[in-house]
Amino acid sequence: MARKIPNRSGTAVSNEDRLARSRQFATSATKYAAFNQSTAAAVATEGPAVNSVDEKEPRKGQQAASAETARIDPGVSTQPLADDACSNSTETQSRTYYVRIGAKDKARIDALAERSGLGLDYVQRALVKEVRARMQKLRDTATWHEVASAARPRLTEPKGTGAPFMKSMIRLDAAHAAVLQMSIDDPLNVYGVTQLLSAFGKAVLRSEIEELARKISGIEARAVRPDPA
Structure with missing residues (x-):
C-alpha cells in the first residue's frame, strides 16, 4: 500500500x-x-x-550633429577641403585705389579747362574716365611694366601727398595681382596691391593730362582753320 x-x-x-x-x-x-x-x-x-544596414546608412546622431554645426556656424563648409582650395584659387576681388594729384598737374588741368572753355568739372570727369579705362587695359593686357618706371617714384612719396582727385575700383584675381607686383622692383614685397594701384593711377593720370592737352590743341587748331568754302 x-x-x-x-x-x-x-x-x-x-x-x-x-x-x-x-x-x-x-x-x-x-x-x-x-x-x-x-x-x-x-x-x-x-x-x-x-x-x-547600419553601416551603409549614416547614423541619425551624426546627421543631427552636422545640422547643428551648420546652424551655429554657417561659414563651416560641408564640402571636402580640396573643393574649397580649388574655388579660392581663381577668386576675383574688387580693389579700391585712390589717386592724388600734385599742385603742378592740378594747375595744368585748370588752365586746360579755361583755355578750352569746356569747364573744369567736365575736363576732370573726362580724365577720370580715361584713367579707369587705361588701368583696366593694363590689367587685361598685363602691360603694367610699360608704366612701371613712371609709377616707381610715386611709391616713395609720403602718404597723402597731393590733393584727392579720384577714387576707383578694379577687379583683380591672383594672376593679375602677381603680374602687377612683378612689374615693380620689389623683391621683399614691401608694397601692397592697393599701394601699387594708387602709384600706377598717379602715373597714368599724368600721362592722360598730356594726352588731353594734345586733344585740346587739336580742337583749337580746327577752330582757327579757315573755312575751305
Missing part, C-alpha cells in the same frame, strides 16, 4: 503524485531549453545583416 506523506499545507501527497509532477517539470524544462537554443540561433543569423 502506498505511503501517504503529509505536505506543508496539511494535505497528504503520495509518492506516485510526486513522481508524476517531477516528470512534468522535466518535460517543461526540456521544451524551454530547446526554444532558447532556436531563438539564439535565429538572432546569431540575423545580427550581421542588421549591422550591415
Whole structure:
C-alpha cells in the first residue's frame, strides 16, 4: 500500500503524485531549453545583416550633429577641403585705389579747362574716365611694366601727398595681382596691391593730362582753320 506523506499545507501527497509532477517539470524544462537554443540561433543569423544596414546608412546622431554645426556656424563648409582650395584659387576681388594729384598737374588741368572753355568739372570727369579705362587695359593686357618706371617714384612719396582727385575700383584675381607686383622692383614685397594701384593711377593720370592737352590743341587748331568754302 502506498505511503501517504503529509505536505506543508496539511494535505497528504503520495509518492506516485510526486513522481508524476517531477516528470512534468522535466518535460517543461526540456521544451524551454530547446526554444532558447532556436531563438539564439535565429538572432546569431540575423545580427550581421542588421549591422550591415547600419553601416551603409549614416547614423541619425551624426546627421543631427552636422545640422547643428551648420546652424551655429554657417561659414563651416560641408564640402571636402580640396573643393574649397580649388574655388579660392581663381577668386576675383574688387580693389579700391585712390589717386592724388600734385599742385603742378592740378594747375595744368585748370588752365586746360579755361583755355578750352569746356569747364573744369567736365575736363576732370573726362580724365577720370580715361584713367579707369587705361588701368583696366593694363590689367587685361598685363602691360603694367610699360608704366612701371613712371609709377616707381610715386611709391616713395609720403602718404597723402597731393590733393584727392579720384577714387576707383578694379577687379583683380591672383594672376593679375602677381603680374602687377612683378612689374615693380620689389623683391621683399614691401608694397601692397592697393599701394601699387594708387602709384600706377598717379602715373597714368599724368600721362592722360598730356594726352588731353594734345586733344585740346587739336580742337583749337580746327577752330582757327579757315573755312575751305
